[in-house]
Amino acid sequence: MRLSRLFARTQREVPSEADTASHQLLLRAGMLRQLTAGVYCYLPLAWRVLRKIEDIIRDEMNKAGGQELSLPVLQPIELWRKTGRDASFGKSLFTLCDRKERQLALGPTHEEVITQLASQHVQSYRDLPLLLYQIQTKFRDEPRPRGGLIRAREFAMKDLYSFDADEEGLGQSYQKMLEAYGNIYKRCGLPAILIEADSGAIGGKDSHEFMVVCETGEDEVIYCDSCHRASNAEKATSAKERISSGKALPVEEVATPGYYSIEEVSDFLKVPRHGTLKAVFYMADKELVFVVIRGDLEVNEVKLANSLHSTGLRLATEEEAKAAGIVTGSASPVGLKGIKIIADDSIKTGVNFVAGANKPDTHLKNVNYPRDFKADTVADIALARAGDTCPGCGGKLLSAQGIEVGHVFKLGAFLSSKLDAFFTDAGGARHPVVMGCYGIGIGRLMAAIVELNHDNKGIIWPTSVAPYLVYLCPLYPETPGVMAAAESLYTELEALGLEVLFDDRVESPGVKFNDADLLGIPLRVTISPRTLEKESVELKRRPEKKTELVPLDKAASKIKGIFTPSS
RNA sequence: CGGGGCGUAGCGCAGCCUGGUUAGCGCGCAGCGUUCGGGACGCUGAGGUCGGAGGUUCAAAUCCUCUCGCCCCGACCA
Numbered sequence: 001m002r003l004s005r006l007f008a009r010t011q012r013e014v015p016s017e018a019d020t021a022s023h024q025l026l027l028r029a030g031m032l033r034q035l036t037a038g039v040y041c042y043l044p045l046a047w048r049v050l051r052k053i054e055d056i057i058r059d060e061m062n063k064a065g066g067q068e069l070s071l072p073v074l075q076p077i078e079l080w081r082k083t084g085r086d087a088s089f090g091k092s093l094f095t096l097c098d099r100k101e102r103q104l105a106l107g108p109t110h111e112e113v114i115t116q117l118a119s120q121h122v123q124s125y126r127d128l129p130l131l132l133y134q135i136q137t138k139f140r141d142e143p144r145p146r147g148g149l150i151r152a153r154e155f156a157m158k159d160l161y162s163f164d165a166d167e168e169g170l171g172q173s174y175q176k177m178l179e180a181y182g183n184i185y186k187r188c189g190l191p192a193i194l195i196e197a198d199s200g201a202i203g204g205k206d207s208h209e210f211m212v213v214c215e216t217g218e219d220e221v222i223y224c225d226s227c228h229r230a231s232n233a234e235k236a237t238s239a240k241e242r243i244s245s246g247k248a249l250p251v252e253e254v255a256t257p258g259y260y261s262i263e264e265v266s267d268f269l270k271v272p273r274h275g276t277l278k279a280v281f282y283m284a285d286k287e288l289v290f291v292v293i294r295g296d297l298e299v300n301e302v303k304l305a306n307s308l309h310s311t312g313l314r315l316a317t318e319e320e321a322k323a324a325g326i327v328t329g330s331a332s333p334v335g336l337k338g339i340k341i342i343a344d345d346s347i348k349t350g351v352n353f354v355a356g357a358n359k360p361d362t363h364l365k366n367v368n369y370p371r372d373f374k375a376d377t378v379a380d381i382a383l384a385r386a387g388d389t390c391p392g393c394g395g396k397l398l399s400a401q402g403i404e405v406g407h408v409f410k411l412g413a414f415l416s417s418k419l420d421a422f423f424t425d426a427g428g429a430r431h432p433v434v435m436g437c438y439g440i441g442i443g444r445l446m447a448a449i450v451e452l453n454h455d456n457k458g459i460i461w462p463t464s465v466a467p468y469l470v471y472l473c474p475l476y477p478e479t480p481g482v483m484a485a486a487e488s489l490y491t492e493l494e495a496l497g498l499e500v501l502f503d504d505r506v507e508s509p510g511v512k513f514n515d516a517d518l519l520g521i522p523l524r525v526t527i528s529p530r531t532l533e534k535e536s537v538e539l540k541r542r543p544e545k546k547t548e549l550v551p552l553d554k555a556a557s558k559i560k561g562i563f564t565p566s567s
Numbered sequence: 568c569g570g571g572g573c574g575u576a577g578c579g580c581a582g583c584c585u586g587g588u589u590a591g592c593g594c595g596c597a598g599c600g601u602u603c604g605g606g607a608c609g610c611u612g613a614g615g616u617c618g619g620a621g622g623u624u625c626a627a628a629u630c631c632u633c634u635c636g637c638c639c640c641g642a643c644c645a
Contacts, residue, residue: 009578009596010606011577012578012579012606013593013595014578014579015579016578034637036636036637037636089645091643108645140644140645143644144641144642144643146638151644199645200645209645218644314642315642404645409645457605476603476604508602508605509603509604510603510604510605510606511606512605512606513604513605514605517605526604
C-alpha cells in the first residue's frame with residue numbers, strides 16, 4: 001500500500017475527546033474516528049488490525065471445534081421477554097419499532113437467538129456437544145461509554161455458545177474455551193490473566209473473565225500475591241476473621257446525642273469500627289431492604305443484588321427510609337418489623353456489637369445475633385478490599401485495575417428450559433440442553449493491545465496483528481536512484497507476500513520517521529542516498545533503537561526471514 | 568440519572584466577561600522557491616451556517632431563553 005493513497009492522515013495533536021492512550025493513539029494514527037458517543041468508524045489501518053485479530057480468534061475457535069455462523073442483529077422483543085432478560089438488560093437494550101409498530105431489539109448478545117435456533121436442530125444427545133460462534137456487531141446502550149473502544153455502544157464481538165448434554169460436558173467445553181482464549185491472548189501479545197467473575201445480566205453460575213492489568217482499565221481486580229487467586233472486585237471475597245468472642249452480655253441502651261455515622265459512634269463510645277453493626281438501606285425493585293454489616297466493612301452491591309435476585313438495586317433515599325419507619329442515624333435491626341433484613345455473615349464474627357436503637361440519639365450495646373435480631377438472609381455481601389485477608393491461603397489481598405478482554409459463563413439450563421431447547425438422552429428421557437457462552441470484544445481487544453504496547457512515539461503493534469509488517473521509507477525521493485530502489489524493493493517484498501506500507505510521500509525524514517513510529521509498523525526499511533552509497537538499506541525494528549545495514553540485493557530475503565517463524 | 572466542563576475551518580485553540588471594521592492563530596491542505604537522516608523555512612492561497620432555534624438590540628460568536636450534541640467524575644455497566 002502506498003501511503004500517499006492510504007485513507008488515513010496522522011495527527012500531531014491529541015484530539016480533545018480522548019484521554020486514554022489507546023484512544024489517543026488510534027485517533028492520531030488515523031485509524032479511528034468517532035461518529036457519536038460510543039460509536040466509531042474504523043479506518044483502513046484499524047480494519048486490517050481488527051481482521052487479523054478476528055482471524056486469530058477464528059483459527060482458535062475452529063481448532064476447538066467451533067462452527068462459525070452469523071445471526072441477526074435485529075431481534076423480536078418477544079424473544080427477550082420469554083427469557084426475562086429484557087428486564088435484566090433494562091435500558092442497555094436498544095429497542096425500536098418497525099412499520100407495523102412491532103418492537104424489536106438490537107442484539108446486545110445472542111443467547112436467545114442461538115438457543116432458539118439450536119432448539120430447532122438439536123434433538124438427540126447424538127447432536128451434542130455443539131459449539132457455534134459468530135463475529136457480530138452488538139449494540140448496548142451503555143449509560144456512559146468511555147475510553148474510546150474500551151466501552152463502546154456498537155462493537156464487534158466474537159460470541160461462542162456451547163451446548164452439552166450435562167454439567168460434565170459443559171465442564172469440558174468450558175475448559176476447551178479457556179485454553180483457546182489463552183492461546184488467543186498469547187498470539188495477540190497480551191498477558192491476560194484468568195479471574196473469577198460475577199455473571200451479571202447474562203445470568204448463570206460460574207463465570208470467569210480474562211483481564212489485562214493496566215492502569216486505564218475500568219475494572220478492579222482483587223488478587224492474592226501468595227496463592228495467585230484473582231477475582232473481579234464485584235465477585236471477590238475476603239476472610240472475615242473472628243474479632244471477638246465470649247459471653248453475650250445483656251443489651252444496654254446508651255445515649256449518643258448527635259452521633260450518627262459509624263465513625264462518630266465508634267469514636268464516641270470508644271469501640272473499634274469492627275465492634276459495631278452498620279445499617280444501610282436499599283431499594284430493590286421498589287422494595288425497601290435493610291442491610292446489616294459489620295461496621296468496618298462495605299456493602300458489595302453486586303453481591304447484594306444477586307442475593308436479592310434484584311435487577312434494579314440502588315441506595316434508598318433518606319425520605320424513603322424514613323417513610324418506611326426507619327430512624328436514620330440510629331437504625332437497627334433489633335426490634336425491626338415489616339422490613340426485609342439482609343445481613344452480611346460478618347455479623348457472626350463477634351459478640352456484643354454496638355448497633356442503633358431505632359430511637360433518636362440512642363444506640364444499643366451488646367447486640368448479638370441471633371439472640372437480638374433475625375435476618376431474612378445471611379450471606380456474604382461484603383466488598384473485598386486490598387489489604388484484606390485472602391480466604392484461600394491467609395495471605396494479603398491486593399488490588400489492580402484491569403481491562404476485561406474476555407468473559408466466559410457457565411449458563412446451565414435456565415435459558416434452554418425457557419426457550420424449549422431439549423434433547424433426548426440415550427434412555428429416551430428429555431432434558432434441557434446445558435449451555436455456556438464465551439465472548440471477546442474485538443475492538444476492546446485492539447484497544448487493550450495498544451494500551452499495553454506503546455511508547456511516547458506511538459503504537460508498537462505485535463507482528464501478529466500489525467496492519468502492515470514493513471514500513472518502506474525512502475528519504476530524499478527526488479535524489480536519483482532512491483525511488484527506483486524503493487520501487488523495486490517494494491515490488492520484491494510484495495511478491496514475497498509481505499504486507500508493505502510504502503511511504504512514497506515527499507516529506508522530510510523527520511515526518512516519515514515519526515509517522516512510522518506513530519503507526520507502529522514492526523519493521524522500518526529506510527532507503528536513502530546515504531544507504532545507497534553502500535549499496536544497502538537500513539532496517540530498524542519498531543521497539544528497538546539500533547539500526548542495521550543490509551545489502552540491497554539481500555534485503556528482500558533478509559526481511560522475509562525476519563517474518564518467517566524459524567520453527 | 569446527579570455533578571462538572573465544552574461546542575468557533577479536517578485537528579488543536581484564542582476571541583465572549585465589557586455587543587460594533589472583512590472572526591483570528593498554530594497544525595494540516597493547495598501552489599512556488601529554498602532546505603532536508605527524527606515532526607525545516609519563506610511567500611502566496613483555499614477553507615467558517617461561530618452546534619441549532621427563538622429573543623433583546625440600530626447592531627449578536629459575544630447578552631437572555633430554550634434545545635441538541637460531546638467529554639470527564641460518580642451512579643450504572645457481559
